[in-house]
Amino acid sequence: MVKVGQYNTLKVLRAVDFGVFLDDGNEGILLPKRFVPPGIKPGDELTVFVYHDSEDRIIATTQKPFGVVGDIVPLKVVSVTNQGAFLDWGLMKDIFVPRTKQLMQMRVGGIYIVKIYIDEQTGRVAATEKIESFLSNDTLTVKEKDLVDLIVYRRTDIGYVVIINGLHTGVLHFSDIYRDIHVGLRMKGYIKTIREENKIDVALGEPGYARVGGEAGKVLSLLEANGGFLPYHDKSDPDDIYSFFSMSKKTFKMAVGTLFRQRLINIKEHGIELVKPS
Incomplete structure (x- = not known):
């Protein structure tokens, strides 16, 4: 059975001028021509995302949404009506958040954290800002260091x-x-x-990196946040170091030395480089 709001792997039934139809056990689901990969022919399988188009027809796309049904994601509002708000979720058709599913009235340009779900009345994919009931620490699925x-x-x-x-x-x-x-x-x-x-x-x-604290931990965190490399070293200007790290050059060198001795970084000619844990 095809799952709306999810990725589905479906077989190509037939090709038409405006796309291909994918096997859903009935007449087929259209994958518009602009989303059909080159060389696709009947009998091939494609992984597609399935949802309703603006005319309420189930349709397929090879575009990837920012989230699928069940996901909690931050999305940006692109338009607002009296009935609700439309958020960009990476597809040609925006996702709808009814007014009743908003905590406060959404504004165009705002980014809101929502949960994607299937509306029981319409069967369409929709989103809600009321996510507290979906979050719980009663039974944890994580442990320390995960x-x-x-x-x-x-x-x-x-x-x-x-x-x-x-x-x-x-x-x-x-x-x-x-x-x-x-x-x-x-x-x-x-x-x-x-x-x-x-x-x-x-x-x-x-x-x-959990064992590293203090200024060394700060350098390590900044390395993590900047792709694992920073262009600072023992010949860097003290003002540049203070501007970026909010610490003196002496403190920076001590922190770098600590990280190097713990084999968490490499010292290069033009900066410091993170060593990923094995």
């Missing part, structure tokens, strides 16, 4: 609440942030600590 996907959810007095793997919530403390953070940002991180009542603290990067 690598996880994070979405920045909201700012608090101690840091940012983040959504973990689309299932749980945790806190990224200000003391563990060494890069620009904003609501809706998607990042990789790990479970730093699980405290009483399943409260979770997370950190950015990978768990192999």
Whole structure:
């Protein structure tokens, strides 16, 4: 059975001037010509995303949406009506958030965290901003040091609440942030600590770096946030180092030395390079 709002692998039934029809067990689902890969012929299989077009017909596409049914994702509002808001989710047709599924009235250009679901009345893919009921720490699917996907959810007095793997919530403390953070940002991180009542603290990067704290940890986090390389070394201008790291050149050199001795970085002629944990 074809699943709307999900990826499906379907066999090509027949080709027409305006595309190909894919086998759904009935008359077929259209994959428009502009999305048909070159050389495709009847009998071939294609992995496509299936959803309803603007005329309420089930249609296929090889475009990749920013999320599928069940996902929690940050999406940008492109238009607003009296009935709700339309968000860009990477397809030709925008996804709809009814007014009843919004926490406050959405605004054009705003980025909102929503859950993608199938509307029971229409069978169409839709989205809701009311996601709290889908998040729970009662039964955890993660443990300390696990690598996880994070979405920045909201700012608090101690840091940012983040959504973990689309299932749980945790806190990224200000003391563990060494890069620009904003609501809706998607990042990789790990479970730093699980405290009483399943409260979770997370950190950015990978768990192999958890033992590194202080200024060395700050350098490491900045390396992680900048693709694993930074163009700073023992001959860099002290003002440049202070501007980027908010530390003196002496402190920077001590931090680099600590990381090098722990075999977490390589020192290159033009900068420092992250060594990924094996």
